[in-house]
Amino acid sequence: MKFVVAHLGENDLKLDAHLDYIIHPAAVTQSKQMVSDPVGTIKTAVNGTEEILRFAVKHQVKAVVYVSSMEVYGQFNSEAKVTEEELGFVDLTSARSCYPESKRMCELLCTAYSDEYGLNVKVARLAQTFGAGVLPAENRVFAQFARSVIQGKDIVLHTEGKSEGNYVYTADAIKALLFLLLNGKTKQAYNVSNEDNHMTIRQMAEMVIREFGQDGEKVVVDIPNENMGYAPDTHMWLDNSKLRSLGWKPTKNMIESYRNLIDWLITIEH
Template sequence: MSENVLLEDFDIVLDSELDVSKFADQNIFITGATGLIGSLLVKFLLYANEQQDLNITVYAMIRNQEKANKIFVDYLNDQHLKFVVAHLGEDDLKLDAHLDYIIHPAAVTQSKLMISDPVGTIKTAVNGTEEMLRFAVKHQVKAMVYVSSMEVYGQFNSEAKVTEEDLGFVDLTSARSCYPESKRMCELLCTAYGDEYGLNVKVARLAQTFGAGVLPTENRVFAQFARSVIQGKDIVLHTKGKSEGNYVYTADAIKALLFLLLNGETKQAYNVSNEDNHMSIRQMAEMVVREFGQGGEKVVVDIPRENIGYAPDTHMWLDNSKLCSLGWKPTKNMVQSYERLICWMKQEKL
């Protein structure tokens, strides 16, 4: 593994089924640029410029300039990076430049916020996504990808793999449902804008995404597990760990979103997952201890009394055949994903 595992990942994507040369001389607008997905998209496109002289201009939508300066410290002098400061859903987005493509991953992703501010979570998702759809129509973009989530499927207890045509149960009496239900509404908005305005918009239903490139603020369960074994500590579960997870490696997800911009069918949704990366939370914790522990660590269950916002247990296995049929291929299994995540976290001292 190279000294910089993230740049090694970017090189692999550049040498993959994604024909990045098709983005040459294009202007690409990315929301949520200080989040995991958004930041990696920005960094990859700027790296592709360096390696292949593609002259891609990246418009990175941010809320906080100071935060953006820290995340993109290595790119602040890059003339191909343009920051756009705006607050999603508040109609303060102003940009006169010509745009060719939009990717919209910005959303509330912290479970604690979904519980403490469900109204804000819904407004950010629905109002923000409609704002971006209007923006895409106004700028007459060639294509837009809306980054949705596997949580739109709700709760499943099926042994069959879940395809894009399936929908499970979402409990509308639970405030935590603000996230999956608002994601469903955003997908419907995409369909409506495609029908009514002819917008070439596609939907990517991302599995949980992790690997090299996670940010210092990352505290989702995969990062907690990795930090525990790096520090030689037990992995502590705050649930029984029965919920089944579907995962995809960071570089594979970035490749999928750009691949869908070029190859996805209008108004269609695509699962972005690695079917081999499917296991319960408990199984994942045990795998991390087994493969990366320093000898004495174990998995401990400590369930808190208060509700801290975890999604309800679900049992589903995402089918990725629709996306794969277009030519996309995932590359990293769970062990490889964790190996590269841990390497990155040590490298960045996270």
């Protein structure tokens, strides 16, 4: 086993060992960084992905999975479940759109490299992933909610919490990526989600308080004046039937996912 450090997008990736498969998840994922450094966010995604794809062609790998995001769908207001063939609106006047739009471009790069060079590449559009195994510095909303109940504090929302979230347990997502390496079809995108784990941010906060609260904690809405870089509200329910049709299925619901997450955070932080 070799551990290689490289600055993707700067032609810095050096590895002589034989490779069969590549999973490429590297991207800026912190909302504050997206709005403070949108140019860097775009360059990391697009230039870094092209370097990975060139590397894969050169080394004649058997398959590549590009880890995309449900944010490629943009803003949606749909009562029906959203399949891989549909795309919503991305506001190109917002710097925060650097993330979803660069993800779209990276997916197109995958298609181009497949058509031009015969690369066997598939795309995984991940829902929000969480559970045991998150890093100690994890500060996305699900980790904030979990820490609040661990500490016996109210859950504080910095938006109205109306945006609908799609979630999948981390281990289920990892299994999906490995599954797609072997079973996904070339140039195809697949939603990786648990359709049962679909709710608004507010509903998730209330669920966490109800299931794991200790002594009268509640959900509080406190919207700051500062731009926190949050994605705009969207109403979207990811359809995972395309991936399930290949034989994959999720195993953990929201309560189980949070229970494992809370146990994990207690273990690593206390």
